[in-house]
Amino acid sequence: MTNRIFRSILIVAIAVLLASFVIITWCLYDYFGGLQEDLLQEELGLAAAATEEDGAAYLRALDSSYRLTWVAPDGSVLYDTQVDAAGMENHGDRTEIAQALQTGSGSSSRYSATLTEKTIYKAVRLSDGSVLRISKSHATAATLVMGMIQPIMIVAVLAVILSALLAGRMARRVVQPLNQLDLEHPLDNDAYEELLPLLHRIHAQHQQIEQQLRSLRQRQDEFDQITGSMQEGLVLLDAKENILSINPAARALFGAEPSCVGQDFLTVDRSQEMSQAIAAAMADGHHELRAQRGGRKYQFDISRIESQGTVAGTVLLSFDVSEQAESERSRREFTANVSHELKTPLQSIIGSAELMENGLVKPEDMPRFVGHIRQEAARLVTLIDDIIRLSQLDEGGDMPQEPLSLLDLAEEASQALSAAAEAKQVQLTVDGTPGRMVGVHRLVYEIVYNLCDNAIKYNVQGGRVELTVADTVREASLTVKDTGLGIAPEHQSRVFERFYRVDKSHSKQSGGTGLGLSIVKHAVLYHHGTIHLESTPGVGTTITVAFPKAAGGQGL
Amino acid sequence: MRSRFDEQLAMLNHEMIEMGAMCEKAIAQASKALTEGDLALAKEVTATAGGIDQMERDIENRCMKLLLQQQPVARDLRQISAALKMVTDMERIGDQAEEIAEIILFLGGRTMEPCGQIDDMAQATIKMVTESIDAFVKKSVETAQSVIDQDDIVDGYFIKMKNAIIQLIAENQEDGEFALDLLMISKYFERIGDHAVNVAEWVIYSVTGVHKEE
Numbered sequence: 001m002t003n004r005i006f007r008s009i010l011i012v013a014i015a016v017l018l019a020s021f022v023i024i025t026w027c028l029y030d031y032f033g034g035l036q037e038d039l040l041q042e043e044l045g046l047a048a049a050a051t052e053e054d055g056a057a058y059l060r061a062l063d064s065s066y067r068l069t070w071v072a073p074d075g076s077v078l079y080d081t082q083v084d085a086a087g088m089e090n091h092g093d094r095t096e097i098a099q100a101l102q103t104g105s106g107s108s109s110r111y112s113a114t115l116t117e118k119t120i121y122k123a124v125r126l127s128d129g130s131v132l133r134i135s136k137s138h139a140t141a142a143t144l145v146m147g148m149i150q151p152i153m154i155v156a157v158l159a160v161i162l163s164a165l166l167a168g169r170m171a172r173r174v175v176q177p178l179n180q181l182d183l184e185h186p187l188d189n190d191a192y193e194e195l196l197p198l199l200h201r202i203h204a205q206h207q208q209i210e211q212q213l214r215s216l217r218q219r220q221d222e223f224d225q226i227t228g229s230m231q232e233g234l235v236l237l238d239a240k241e242n243i244l245s246i247n248p249a250a251r252a253l254f255g256a257e258p259s260c261v262g263q264d265f266l267t268v269d270r271s272q273e274m275s276q277a278i279a280a281a282m283a284d285g286h287h288e289l290r291a292q293r294g295g296r297k298y299q300f301d302i303s304r305i306e307s308q309g310t311v312a313g314t315v316l317l318s319f320d321v322s323e324q325a326e327s328e329r330s331r332r333e334f335t336a337n338v339s340h341e342l343k344t345p346l347q348s349i350i351g352s353a354e355l356m357e358n359g360l361v362k363p364e365d366m367p368r369f370v371g372h373i374r375q376e377a378a379r380l381v382t383l384i385d386d387i388i389r390l391s392q393l394d395e396g397g398d399m400p401q402e403p404l405s406l407l408d409l410a411e412e413a414s415q416a417l418s419a420a421a422e423a424k425q426v427q428l429t430v431d432g433t434p435g436r437m438v439g440v441h442r443l444v445y446e447i448v449y450n451l452c453d454n455a456i457k458y459n460v461q462g463g464r465v466e467l468t469v470a471d472t473v474r475e476a477s478l479t480v481k482d483t484g485l486g487i488a489p490e491h492q493s494r495v496f497e498r499f500y501r502v503d504k505s506h507s508k509q510s511g512g513t514g515l516g517l518s519i520v521k522h523a524v525l526y527h528h529g530t531i532h533l534e535s536t537p538g539v540g541t542t543i544t545v546a547f548p549k550a551a552g553g554q555g556l
Numbered sequence: 557m558r559s560r561f562d563e564q565l566a567m568l569n570h571e572m573i574e575m576g577a578m579c580e581k582a583i584a585q586a587s588k589a590l591t592e593g594d595l596a597l598a599k600e601v602t603a604t605a606g607g608i609d610q611m612e613r614d615i616e617n618r619c620m621k622l623l624l625q626q627q628p629v630a631r632d633l634r635q636i637s638a639a640l641k642m643v644t645d646m647e648r649i650g651d652q653a654e655e656i657a658e659i660i661l662f663l664g665g666r667t668m669e670p671c672g673q674i675d676d677m678a679q680a681t682i683k684m685v686t687e688s689i690d691a692f693v694k695k696s697v698e699t700a701q702s703v704i705d706q707d708d709i710v711d712g713y714f715i716k717m718k719n720a721i722i723q724l725i726a727e728n729q730e731d732g733e734f735a736l737d738l739l740m741i742s743k744y745f746e747r748i749g750d751h752a753v754n755v756a757e758w759v760i761y762s763v764t765g766v767h768k769e770e
Contacts, residue, residue, distance in 0.1 A: 241570075264570050267693045270577035 001175060006167030013159035021152060029141050036136065037107075037120060040066070044122045044134040051132050066134050071097055073129040091133075096123040100131045116143045233298075233318035239311050241265045241278060253293055253318055277302055281314050296322045330497060337499035341383055341513065345376040352376075379513075386515040389446070390498070393522035399440040406435030406448070406478050406547075410467045413449045417456060425462045428452075432469035435476040437547045443523040444547075448478060450516040451543055455482035458541075477546035486537035495533070496521040520545070561626045565635065568618055572639055575611040576689035578604055579646050582653035583685055583748060587678035589660050590741065601657035608650030612643045631765075638762035642692070645751040645758075649685060652744045652751075659737050666734070673720065674742060677713035681745045684710065684752040691759045700756035704768075710749035717742040 047068055050058040056079045059068055070078040075092020077085040091097050099106025100123035109120045118140045123133040177191050186199040186206065223245075227234050233250030237243060243261050246268075251258065256268040266275065273291060281287040281302035289300040301317045352369045355361050361369050410430045414421075421428045437444075448467075455465040463483040470477050487495060491502045499514040524531045527547050535541040582604040589598035619640045622628065628636060684706050691699035721735045721742075761767040 240566075264566065264573065266570055266573040266577070270573050270580075270689070270693070272574075272577055272581060275574065275577075 002167050002171040005170050005174075006164055009163035009167050009170075010160060013163055014156060017152070017155060017159060021148070025141060025144065025148075029144065036138065037122075040120060040122050040134055040136055044124055044132065047134060048124045048126060048132050052126055052128075066136055069133045069135070071123075071131045071133060073101065073131070078130065094121070094133075096121040096133060097131050099123065100125045100133070101129075111140065112137075116140060231320070233316075235265070235268075235316040235318075236305075236313060237265055237278070237316065238313040239282075241275075241314075243268065244313065250316075250318060253298065255294075274300070278314055278316070282311060290321070296320055297325045334498050337514070338387065341499065342380065345380045345383070348376045349373050349380075383513045383515075386513045386519060389519055390515060390522060393443075393519065393526060399443070401438050401440055404437055404439050404441060404444055406437065406444070406476050407432060407469045408434075409441075409445050409448045410452075410469055410478060413445065413452045414467060416449065417452055420453070421456050421465070424456060424459060426456050426459050427462075427464045428456070428467075429465070430467045430469075432467075433471040435469035435471055435478065437476040437527075437549055439527050439547060443526060447520050447523050447545060450520050451478075451480040451545070454516055455480050455484065455541070455543075458482070459484035463540075474549055475546045476549060477544055479542060479544045481540065481542045483540040486539055486541055487533075487535040488537050492533055492535060496531075561622075561628070561632075564618070564622055564626070565632065568615065568622070568636070568639060571611065571615050571618065572642065573689070573693055575608060575615065575643065575646055576692060578608050578611065579649045579653075580682070580686055580689060582608060582650050583678075583682055586653040586656040586660070587675075587682060589657060590678065591675055593660075593663075593666060595661060595664070598657040598660040601653055605650040605654035605657075608647055612647040615639060615643045631762075634762050634765055638758040642755050642758045645754040649748050649751045652748050656741050656744050659741055663734070663737060673713060673716055674738070674745075677710065677717060677742060677745050680706065680710050680713060681749050681752070684749050688752040688755040688759070691756055695759070695763050697760050697763055700759040703756035704753050707749055707753045710746055714742055714746040 043064070043066055047058075047062070047066075050062075051070065054061075056070065059070060059079050059081060062068065062081060064081070066081075068079075068081045069091070070080070071091045072078050075090040075097070077088040077091055079085050080088060092101070095108040096106035099108075104125045106123045107121060109118060111118050116139065117137045119135050119137045121133055121135045123131050125131050177195070181189050181191060181195075181199070183202060184206075186202040189195075189199060191199065227245070227247035230247055230249055233253045234245075234247045235243060235250045236245040241264060243263055243265055246254075246256065246261060250256075251260075254268045260268050265278070271291070273289060277287045277289040277300065281304050285304045287302045289302070291298060291300065297320070299319045299321045301319070303315050303317075305312045305315055352373050356366070356369055407430070410432075414428045414430050418428065452465065452467060459465065459482050465483075466479075466481045468479045468481070470479070487502055491500075494500045495502065496517050498518045500518075501514050521531060524545050524547075529545055529547040532544045532546075533541070534543075582601055585597050585601045585604060588594065589601065619636050622636055623633075626632075684703050687699055687706070688703045690696070691703060718739065721739050724738075725732055725735045757768050
């Protein structure tokens with residue numbers, strides 16, 4: 001700033017100095033030049049008149065600062081006041097003399113060889129045809145300028161010093177109010193009016209920035225809200241794998257602190273498979289990885305982010321796939337179990353049939369073998385029935401619903417199972433309120449029957465089974481309580497799985513298919529009911545199923 | 557110029573963490589191979605240890621270049637010199653995991669059922685290594701101190717193992733070679749623990765500037 005002001009002031013000062021110098025020099029030079037010529041002309045007139053009268057005698061007697069030359073009509077010099085005429089060459093070809101010889105008067109000016117002097121000549125023709133010339137030398141403008149350079153230089157130096165001082169002061173005076181501006185509130189300033197447009201612009205920009213900040217913050221808030229409530233972990237990395245953003249779910253997953261933003265992702269998770277996966281995503285655009293973190297299975301989806309052709313970073317999404325992996329596992333188990341369960345009775349049938357085919361069976365044993373085949377075939381049919389029922393329940397679909405009484409169904413089931421109960425000397429009691437509800441008759445009966453059947457099957461000799469039906473305003477419930485073997489806590493959560501058996505030997509003595517409780521669970525779910533199991537090994541099991549009374553429960 | 561230096565320091569940090577992760581992997585592989593008698597896994601340890609050696613050379617080169625070209629001072633200098641010391645210890649951890657793997661290969665799949673404690677010892681050692689790397693990553697003096705304190709646990713396991721091995725030899729004299737291998741493995745685990753302590757001490761040095769001299 002100071003420099004610029006200094007330069008401007010200096011340029012102005014020097015320009016004014018030079019211009020005034022040139023103009024004054026030129027004007028004065030011109031004026032004095034004209035004056036001198038007039039004097040010269042006058043002097044020449046006087047000298048010419050005198051020479052006409054006295055001739056060379058006048059010239060000889062003349063004591064003048066001018067140089068007078070008398071030239072004969074043929075150009076030879078007759079007399080010169082300063083130089084001996086004899087030694088002078090013919091002057092006929094000089095411009096002023098030639099002019100004078102022709103027209104009566106002439107003038108010219110010539111510069112000396114060094115340009116430091118200028119000589120003005122005036123000539124006039126005398127009556128006898130000879131020419132008198134007068135001349136005067138004086139310094140040229142250049143000589144004058146040369147002589148004035150020194151004072152001019154002094155003035156110029158003074159101008160420089162003054163300009164520097166002035167520039168400094170001016171810059172300070174211009175800048176000081178600028179420095180004291182309160183830019184937070186630009187319009188409240190008491191500054192000189194030239195600054196007002198600037199202040200207005202700053203004010204406008206302030207508002208614009210504030211608005212943009214607000215919308216940015218709002219967007220950031222939205223982003224935080226969305227990522228904050230996400231179940232999935234989300235991490236944004238830049239091209240150097242530094243964390244740009246990490247949501248709470250991802251922080252919990254990697255056990256990272258909020259301060260990890262801006263740091264290398266390796267500080268959060270340094271497993272090689274992860275860094276290789278990120279590198280692969282950087283190279284190929286996308287990579288998936290399944291890994292265990294904190295005892296749960298996660299799927300990590302890593303994608304490259306590109307912006308204008310360059311890799312801006314990667315985004316890492318994590319999903320908890322523990323449940324999915326679990327259900328995949330149970331589906332695989334189910335398929336394996338189904339094939340196994342179907343195969344066992346068939347093997348048995350084939351075995352018996354082969355023995356009979358080869359005549360290895362004595363005729364008196366024949367009924368036993370045939371009976372065995374029939375039994376196994378019946379078991380197979382039961383099993384397939386169960387599987388069909390389960391798959392029907394899986395399918396959902398509409399089944400006719402009707403008003404039912406749980407108590408009636410419980411009575412019905414206990415009648416049907418009385419033979420089995422008697423065989424095991426189990427005392428079967430049915431008690432309670434009617435338990436009215438709306439449901440699919442076949443399914444609800446299946447529930448009651450299966451629960452009751454299990455209670456008898458897994459009971460001790462001479463045990464007890466109590467079926468109690470209860471009504472509340474919202475629910476109808478059935479409690480099946482037995483004094484049986486009970487289920488150990490580690491099995492309790494799994495007994496509703498298909499083919500899951502507490503007794504791993506798949507003992508045929510109980511004769512179950514392993515699907516009973518699974519069917520119960522699905523049938524209860526079909527009716528939007530709940531199922532509750534309480535059991536103590538060696539004491540007994542209590543299973544309560546409750547159905548909502550409102551006529552809901554169409555389809556799953 | 558300075559930002560380039562910071563970038564190189566960040567790169568050094570990055571490589572150190574990677575190397576630490578590889579050490580964790582090597583010792584975890586060795587321990588798993590030991591528990592399960594998995595020979596294929598034991599062979600993988602050799603590859604991991606090779607990778608660790610390569611990383612050590614890379615990091616040393618980088619440190620030397622930084623020291624010569626940037627002439628760091630104070631904290632930066634501490635970080636680089638600590639890194640130089642740490643990679644040596646980490647490389648030793650990798651080597652010892654490799655030695656354990658070699659013994660496992662030599663045993664040909666025989667596992668360590670007679671001395672259940674070697675699994676506990678391996679887990680304790682892995683914990684120390686993991687925490688020492690954690691301490692480096694988080695520049696946490698507390699974590700480093702906890703690693704140093706845990707050394708007594710691993711040392712305790714070593715003494716227990718020694719007694720168990722004496723018992724083993726007394727009971728079954730034909731199995732002397734196996735007992736010796738077992739002793740070697742426990743000694744290697746104990747050494748790995750010591751190296752983890754060294755790493756932790758250098759972490760403390762790089763943060764506080766004070767190195768605990770024993």
